[in-house]
Amino acid sequence: MGRRTQADRDAITIEIGYAFVNGCFAAALVFGAVYGPSAAFDLSPAVGRVLSVAGGILAAVVFLLRVTHLLWRFSRRPENDGH
Numbered sequence: 018m019g020r021r022t023q024a025d026r027d028a029i030t031i032e033i034g035y036a037f038v039n040g041c042f043a044a045a046l047v048f049g050a051v052y053g054p055s056a057a058f059d060l061s062p063a064v065g066r067v068l069s070v071a072g073g074i075l076a077a078v079v080f081l082l083r084v085t086h087l088l089w090r091f092s093r094r095p096e097n098d099g100h
Contacts, residue, residue, distance in 0.1 A: 050072075
């Protein structure tokens with residue numbers, strides 16, 4: 018395995034940043050979709066807490082899956098085989 022060039026290191030850094038930002042955006046959308054009805058309608062505080070926890074858990078899962086998917090796809094590209 019050869020040494021990585023500066024361009025390779027820059028591409029990896031940019032891809033990690035993109036995956037992080039994209040994962041945050043997807044997680045925010047999921048959290049908003051789950052918790053949104055509690056904020057929009059006058060629901061009981063117990064329902065609001067349940068939706069908040071469920072939204073947080075789902076958002077964390079979506080974030081991890083999205084980041085993992087993007088970085089896995091980046092590492093599998095032929096130009097990233099290290100040669």
